[in-house]
Amino acid sequence: MIPQIEFVRPKTLHDALSILAESGDGARVIAGGTDVIPGFQQGDLRLKSARTLVDIHHLPELKNVETRDGGLAIGAGITFTDLAKHPIIAAEYPLLKQAALTVGNVQIRNRATLAGNFVNNAACADSVPPLLVYNAVLRIQSHTSVRETPLSDFLLSPNQVQLNAGELVTNIFLPKLSASHSGEFYKLGRRRGTAISRITLAVLLKVTENRIEDLRIASGAVTPIGMRFIDLEKVALGKTIDKSFLKSLANELGEHVLSKTGIRWSTPYKLPVLQQMFFQLLCRVRGCSGEAIR
Amino acid sequence: MTVNFVLNGKAVSLVIAANRRLIDMLRDSLGLTGTKEGCGIGECGACTVLMNGEAVNSCLILAGQVEGAEIVTIEAIAKHGTLHPVQENFLQYGAVQCGFCTPGMVLSTYALLQTNPQPSEHEIAAAISGNLCRCTGYKQILEAVQKTVEEMNSAPSEHGRS
Numbered sequence: 001m002i003p004q005i006e007f008v009r010p011k012t013l014h015d016a017l018s019i020l021a022e023s024g025d026g027a028r029v030i031a032g033g034t035d036v037i038p039g040f041q042q043g044d045l046r047l048k049s050a051r052t053l054v055d056i057h058h059l060p061e062l063k064n065v066e067t068r069d070g071g072l073a074i075g076a077g078i079t080f081t082d083l084a085k086h087p088i089i090a091a092e093y094p095l096l097k098q099a100a101l102t103v104g105n106v107q108i109r110n111r112a113t114l115a116g117n118f119v120n121n122a123a124c125a126d127s128v129p130p131l132l133v134y135n136a137v138l139r140i141q142s143h144t145s146v147r148e149t150p151l152s153d154f155l156l157s158p159n160q161v162q163l164n165a166g167e168l169v170t171n172i173f174l175p176k177l178s179a180s181h182s183g184e185f186y187k188l189g190r191r192r193g194t195a196i197s198r199i200t201l202a203v204l205l206k207v208t209e210n211r212i213e214d215l216r217i218a219s220g221a222v223t224p225i226g227m228r229f230i231d232l233e234k235v236a237l238g239k240t241i242d243k244s245f246l247k248s249l250a251n252e253l254g255e256h257v258l259s260k261t262g263i264r265w266s267t268p269y270k271l272p273v274l275q276q277m278f279f280q281l282l283c284r285v286r287g288c289s290g291e292a293i294r
Numbered sequence: 295m296t297v298n299f300v301l302n303g304k305a306v307s308l309v310i311a312a313n314r315r316l317i318d319m320l321r322d323s324l325g326l327t328g329t330k331e332g333c334g335i336g337e338c339g340a341c342t343v344l345m346n347g348e349a350v351n352s353c354l355i356l357a358g359q360v361e362g363a364e365i366v367t368i369e370a371i372a373k374h375g376t377l378h379p380v381q382e383n384f385l386q387y388g389a390v391q392c393g394f395c396t397p398g399m400v401l402s403t404y405a406l407l408q409t410n411p412q413p414s415e416h417e418i419a420a421a422i423s424g425n426l427c428r429c430t431g432y433k434q435i436l437e438a439v440q441k442t443v444e445e446m447n448s449a450p451s452e453h454g455r456s
Contacts, residue, residue: 007295007312007358030356037315037354038335053312055359081348105424106402108336110348111355193423194337 002040006052013061013141013170019054021143021166026051029168031077032111033057034104035120046120046159057113062170065089070176073139076115076169080127081106083114093174095130095185095202102126102187105194115169118151121161121225128155128226129202130185131172132218139171148173155225181206181214184281188273197221198266199274203281212236217253217278222270223260232256241286250279299360301326302370310357317341317352319360320367328368328397332426339425342398343367349405351424368397371404379445380404383438391429398425403439412447415440 010016020027028050030036039047056062062077065086072088083089084100103109103117103126115138117127128151136151143166151172154162163169183204189195200220206213215236220226232252239245254275258267298307301324308323320326320343332340334353341352344366371378380403383389390396399422406413406421413421418439419432427435 002313002315002356004311005313007356009358009361030359033354033356033359034336034351037356041335053356055356057359058362104336105339106405106421107339107342107349107351107424110345110350193420 002037003050005050007055008052009055009058013056013059016054016056016059017141017143017166017168019052020168023052023054024165025049027054027165028052029054029056031055031057031062031113031116032079032108034108034112035116056168057111062113068173072174074114074172074174076138076171077113080104080109080112080114080117084109092177093130093134095133095183095204096127096174098185099126099130099187099200099202102189102197108194114172118155118226119161119163119169121155121157121159123158123223123225124197124200124221125226126187126197126200126220129200129218129220131174132226132228133183133202133204133216134174134177135216137173137175138169139173140167141170142166142168152228155227158224177204178206180208182285183216184284186277186281188277199270199277200226201274201277201281203278203285205282205285207241207286210240210242212239212241219257219274222257222274227260229253229256243283243288246279246282249282250275253278295358297357297361299362300364302366308357312356312358314357315353316343316345316355316357316360316365319357320352320365326367326369330394330397332394337426338395339398339402339422340395342401342425344401344405347405347408349402349421349424366401368400371400378404379442380407380439383441383445384435387434387438387441389430389434389438395425395427395429399427399435403442406439407442407446412443413439418443 008019010019030053062075064075066073080100080103084097090097117125131151138149138151138154140147156162181204185202187197188199189197199222202218204216215233217229254271295312296309317331320329329343329352330340332338336351336354342349343352345363380400402422402425
């Protein structure tokens with residue numbers, strides 16, 4: 001049941017930030033509502049002290065997509081439907097489009113927003129692994145300040161982010177990527193539609209003369225929060241890319257994940273699936289068929 | 295608070311508590327009970343309506359968020375006492391059993407056909423992936439939609455209404 005609550009619908013982003021500044025601890029932001037409303041229905045503790053809901057879903061300032069410094073600045077309030085339809089995102093940042101199309105279902109994607117997906121730092125946020133491999137930088141505004149923070153710093157720990165009272169994520173910037181980068185995204189859920197992710201993985205690779213010049217790996221759901229594997233990425237730098245190296249890298253990824261999660265009841269299933277997925281994704285990026293790791 | 299919107303083509307103005315949802319406005323305030331509430335958390339799609347032409351879960355939208363929007367519910371899909379071809383084919387192909395998911399299924403399908411008049415089987419399945427049916431097993435629903443697609447493409451003028 002949704003409690004008695006005040007609902008405000010500011011006309012501009014400026015007004016929204018003023019209201020957030022004035023309302024203090026009792027204010028919560030609502031955009032698509034696909035997280036907030038189920039949160040109320042399921043007694044989510046994050047909403048327990050909510051007195052005022054500030055609706056930002058209709059604000060045009062949060063829907064813009066524009067090229068900036070060779071990269072792309074995406075309004076934080078863009079819906080996943082609009083994200084998946086955007087021609088530049090499809091062409092330049094295809095992993096984000098792929099992930100967008102795995103979020104919830106049609107009805108959810110028509111309402112749910114990009115920033116809404118990650119501002120609660122749920123491990124299963126599908127947009128996070130692609131955003132991390134694209135080195136996404138967030139613009140965070142309050143009534144009196146503007147700052148920029150990489151998504152990887154913003155995501156602190158499960159359900160904790162670097163966001164102060166009165167602040168709002170307003171924009172997500174994806175830096176320019178070389179044309180020779182190419183990547184893959186994979187999501188495993190219990191079914192294909194309307195599924196909470198069990199494992200998500202994004203890889204982005206740049207190879208020059210058969211040597212790895214850049215490799216970026218990010219996981220979600222299977223780790224406590226969405227995260228990059230910087231140590232593993234460094235191991236791969238300059239290495240000759242062939243199947244045996246990719247297999248060893250896949251095994252090492254498993255070790256890294258295990259060190260983050262410890263052994264869980266699902267480990268005997270998820271770990272080999274993750275390793276296999278990782279290997280297959282990299283093989284697919286390289287355009288070769290990847291037979292199963294043995 | 296007062297909420298103004300367009301419901302099934304007619305302007306509506308409602309005074310309502312801020313914690314009420316779109317589905318509450320439809321069912322409780324306006325008596326349009328064709329829209330069903332299943333899970334209440336956006337998983338089953340029984341409460342699907344169209345908002346500005348897009349399929350949405352009316353259980354996940356607060357009353358105040360409907361301000362200025364155009365809402366279409368199942369009550370407006372049949373016109374002048376004649377069922378929409380999708381509805382006809384749902385009956386024809388046994389795609390309705392208990393009927394609880396049907397309004398949502400019809401609206402998800404309707405929204406799909408508005409933007410994609412020739413969907414593949416995969417596209418149809420994706421469009422209704424947010425609508426659970428525990429009776430039919432989906433086969434009959436897919437058949438009904440596919441038949442509708444066939445009919446609409448062979449006789450566009452006959453069914454070319456919005």
